[in-house]
Amino acid sequence: MQTNSSSAPASPHVLIFPLPLQGTVNSMLKLAEILCISDINVTFVVTDHIHSRLLRNSNVVSRFSKYPGFVLQSISDGLPKEHPRGGSRYIEMFESMKLNSKPLLKELLTSGWLDRGRGPVTCIIADGVMSFVCDVANDIGVNIFCTRTLSACSLSIFFSLPKLIEAGELPFTGGDLDTPIKSVPAMEKFLRRRDLPSFCRSDTLSGPSIQLFKNENQENARAQGLILNTFEDIEGPVLENIRAFCPNLYTIGPLHAHLKMKLAAKSCYTASSNSLRKEDRSCMSWLDSQACKSVIYVSFGSIATMTKDQLMEFWCGLVNSECKFLWVIRPDLIAGDGEIPEEVLEGTKERGYIVGWAPQEEVLGHQSVGGFLTHSGWNSTLESVVEGVPMICWPYFMDQQVNSRFVSEVWKLGLDMKDTCDRVIVERMVKDLMVKRKDEFLKSADRMANLAMKSLSEGGSSYSNLERLIQDIKTISV
Numbered sequence: 360m361q362t363n364s365s366s367a368p369a370s371p372h373v374l375i376f377p378l379p380l381q382g383t384v385n386s387m388l389k390l391a392e393i394l395c396i397s398d399i400n401v402t403f404v405v406t407d408h409i410h411s412r413l414l415r416n417s418n419v420v421s422r423f424s425k426y427p428g429f430v431l432q433s434i435s436d437g438l439p440k441e442h443p444r445g446g447s448r449y450i451e452m453f454e455s456m457k458l459n460s461k462p463l464l465k466e467l468l469t470s471g472w473l474d475r476g477r478g479p480v481t482c483i484i485a486d487g488v489m490s491f492v493c494d495v496a497n498d499i500g501v502n503i504f505c506t507r508t509l510s511a512c513s514l515s516i517f518f519s520l521p522k523l524i525e526a527g528e529l530p531f532t533g534g535d536l537d538t539p540i541k542s543v544p545a546m547e548k549f550l551r552r553r554d555l556p557s558f559c560r561s562d563t564l565s566g567p568s569i570q571l572f573k574n575e576n577q578e579n580a581r582a583q584g585l586i587l588n589t590f591e592d593i594e595g596p597v598l599e600n601i602r603a604f605c606p607n608l609y610t611i612g613p614l615h616a617h618l619k620m621k622l623a624a625k626s627c628y629t630a631s632s633n634s635l636r637k638e639d640r641s642c643m644s645w646l647d648s649q650a651c652k653s654v655i656y657v658s659f660g661s662i663a664t665m666t667k668d669q670l671m672e673f674w675c676g677l678v679n680s681e682c683k684f685l686w687v688i689r690p691d692l693i694a695g696d697g698e699i700p701e702e703v704l705e706g707t708k709e710r711g712y713i714v715g716w717a718p719q720e721e722v723l724g725h726q727s728v729g730g731f732l733t734h735s736g737w738n739s740t741l742e743s744v745v746e747g748v749p750m751i752c753w754p755y756f757m758d759q760q761v762n763s764r765f766v767s768e769v770w771k772l773g774l775d776m777k778d779t780c781d782r783v784i785v786e787r788m789v790k791d792l793m794v795k796r797k798d799e800f801l802k803s804a805d806r807m808a809n810l811a812m813k814s815l816s817e818g819g820s821s822y823s824n825l826e827r828l829i830q831d832i833k834t835i836s837v
């Protein structure tokens with residue numbers, strides 16, 4: 360590892376650069392706060408686009424004002440303001456950042472601008488899918504740790520992409536999606552084509568996503584270590600495959616609960632919202648008026664979209680299940696005009712409640728919530744795990760396809776509805792999760808929640824790995 364060349368002992372000063380997405384920014388802000396609590400200075404770099412949304416909607420500025428060593432810094436991603444930066448055009452954001460953000464980051468790090476009162480940056484923590492940050496760190500001689508905010512099970516598949524190609528399991532076109540996949544270690548018994556990241560469903564290997572994840576992933580080995588938002592008891596066997604590529608792993612999750620425990624230990628816990636969207640808290644009083652574990656919470660994260668027809672299938676299935684539901688319908692959830700049909704708004708009054716964006720962590724922790732219909736984003740999955748809430752999974756893209764397989768087949772925490780969208784199936788699965796098989800799922804969810812909390816308690820794996828990470832950051836800063 361490189362050490363700081365100055366003879367005077369420097370304060371640790373970490374620059375964190377997350378991937379500019381809701382889920383990743385959210386979890387990296389949790390890590391930033393944990394480091395601040397541990398007396399480490401943090402410069403948190405986001406793109407201008409994320410910066411303006413954070414200032415508009417979150418309480419990040421007031422929340423971090425109590426940490427004098429924290430600075431929020433923005434740089435351009437090189438794209439025009441009106442660029443969507445998501446959906447099918449997210450690759451353009453990667454390309455543009457490689458070209459435009461890379462020199463800006465280098466300039467920021469070498470100009471002395473960030474040093475003011477906090478000493479020079481002694482270490483970088485960046486999302487491992489942005490290998491250009493590794494280049495910058497190596498150029499200027501600063502230590503770098505990579506993070507991946509996805510599940511280890513999805514990461515393990517990304518690392519195995521060359522093996523899958525070599526074995527002829529990729530690419531595949533059409534054919535039977537239930538064909539077993541044998542080339543990913545520790546997943547031979549249950550992985551099918553349909554559980555691979557969505558970008559694998561292509562008849563060519565030249566697609567931008569498959570190339571991005573095949574190439575960028577191998578770059579993680581260049582970092583001093585890889586920080587993962589997971590815990591050993593949930594993904595242990597899979598982590599072994601990742602250790603073959605990156606031996607120095609820091610599994611420190613679930614991060615949101617880890618931060619909560621650190622703050623509670625200092626008696627300064629307040630619910631944190633790093634949301635890029637405005638939360639509608641009115642749903643909390645609606646939940647207060649519902650019976651214990653009677654409500655299914657429905658949310659498809661920050662990126663997934665659906666057609667109006669799919670929305671109607673979900674709505675009819677939910678209404679027909681006769682369960683109460685709280686549904687997050689973001690203004691950009693429905694493709695096309697985005698309008699929620701009047702029939703849905705009117706018809707929901709009796710059985711449910713709709714908001715544009717919810718305080719999700721608090722919702723999942725509410726005693727009335729007994730199930731989660733989710734897109735299986737990794738943050739949502741971990742938030743549900745920690746609260747012991749069983750899930751119905753409707754994965755949209757990327758890692759979500761494999762997360763949902765693990766939820767249903769490996770961890771037995773719920774049901775996987777991937778590749779269908781039918782009111783009859785929605786109704787049946789909601790009834791199964793909330794009524795017929797309620798006790799069975801609650802029991803395994805409760806068991807997993809206990810394992811998560813055990814990993815965060817003194818002596819637990821995530822607790823010890825975080826201590827080791829903090830110590831390593833301090834050591835390389837001397």
Ligand code: UDX
Nearest residue numbers: 381382660661662687716717719720736737738739759
């Ligand atoms: C993206 C990818 O889609 C996902 O697969 C990957 O694992 C991480 O990045 P996203 O759609 O943002 O994920 O889902 P997720 O990872 O679940 O993160 C969503 C975050 O938004 C969660 O932390 C959740 O608490 C928060 N959220 C969601 C709210 O605060 N309110 C809401 O109403 C909905």
